[in-house]
Amino acid sequence: MLVDWFVETAEAITADLMVNVLRQLHENLREQFPRGSASVLLIHATGRNSITVFHSGDCVLGELDTNDVIAWQTRPHTLTNAVAEMPLKVIAQSPTRHLLTRSFRSRAFEPPDILEREEFSGTLLLASDGFWAELLEKDQAKFLAGDQSSAETDRDDRSVLRLRISFSDHLMFAMHDKSSKNLYLRTQP
Numbered sequence: 001m002l003v004d005w006f007v008e009t010a011e012a013i014t015a016d017l018m019v020n021v022l023r024q025l026h027e028n029l030r031e032q033f034p035r036g037s038a039s040v041l042l043i044h045a046t047g048r049n050s051i052t053v054f055h056s057g058d059c060v061l062g063e064l065d066t067n068d069v070i071a072w073q074t075r076p077h078t079l080t081n082a083v084a085e086m087p088l089k090v091i092a093q094s095p096t097r098h099l100l101t102r103s104f105r106s107r108a109f110e111p112p113d114i115l116e117r118e119e120f121s122g123t124l125l126l127a128s129d130g131f132w133a134e135l136l137e138k139d140q141a142k143f144l145a146g147d148q149s150s151a152e153t154d155r156d157d158r159s160v161l162r163l164r165i166s167f168s169d170h171l172m173f174a175m176h177d178k179s180s181k182n183l184y185l186r187t188q189p
Contacts, residue, residue, distance in 0.1 A: 001025050002042070013044055015114050018054055023109050030106040037105035040112055041074075041126050045165055051120045056112035057103040060088070060132055062125040064162070068141055070125060072132070074115060077102035092133035123164045130158035 002025055011017060022040075029036070039057025053061055058076040065071065072088050075081060079099040080091045091097050102110045125144075135143060135158065144162060 001028070006042075006044075013046075013052075015052055015054075015116070018042075018044070018052075019111050019114075022054075022104070022112065026104065026106075026109040034106050037100070037103045039100070039128075040104045042112075043124065043126070043163070045120075049120065050116065050118045051165065053115040053117075054112040055115065056110060057100055058097070058129040060127055060129075061115070062127060062132075064123040064125055064144075068144070070137075070140065074113065076100075076129065076132075077113075088132055097129065097133060121166055123162060126161040126163065128157045128159040131160045134158065 002021065005021060005025075006013070037057075039059040040054060041057070041059040041061060042054040043061075044052045044054070053074065055061065055074045056077060058078060060072055060076055061074045062070040062072045075085070075088070076091060076097065077100055078091060078094075079096040079101055080086070080094040082101045102112075104110075104112075131140065131143065140160075143158070143160065
C-alpha cells in the first residue's frame, strides 16, 4: 500500500509526509491484522543527489564499497541492542535479536528511524536478518555473487536487494539480477 501510494502521489515527498502516510496506513491495517507486524526499510532517492531511508525493525541498510566490503548504515531495532550500541556481529549472536523493540505493528504506531544522506551515489544493500545475522561475511559475499546454496533456512528469510544508485546527469537505478525475488524496486513513471 505504501509503495503504491508513493509511486502515485504528486505531493513533494518529505520525511514528515512519509511518517504521516505510514501512520495513516497503520490505522487502516491494524484492524485487519490485529497481531501483525513487519519490518520496514524504504529508500527515497531524488534527482537532487540525496536519499532518505525510513527504517523500522530488523532489516538493515548497508553500503557496498568497491572491494565488496559492506559498511552497515543502520542498526536493527532488537532487544539485544535496545540499551547500548553494538556491532551487528554481536547482535547476530544473541537470541534476543529476534525480539523487536520497534516495527510496523498493529498494537501501536512507532515512527521509523530516518537517515538522510546528501550527495549519495553508490551500491546499497537492503538486507533481512537472515542475511546479516545468519551468514558469515564470506558467505554474504558468495550470496551476493549469486551462490544461493546458503539461502535455505528453517528460521529466517535470507533476502538482500542490491541497488546501484547513480546521479550523473539524471537519477538511475540498477537492481542486481541476483537480488531476492521478495524485495523489489519501484520507480515513478
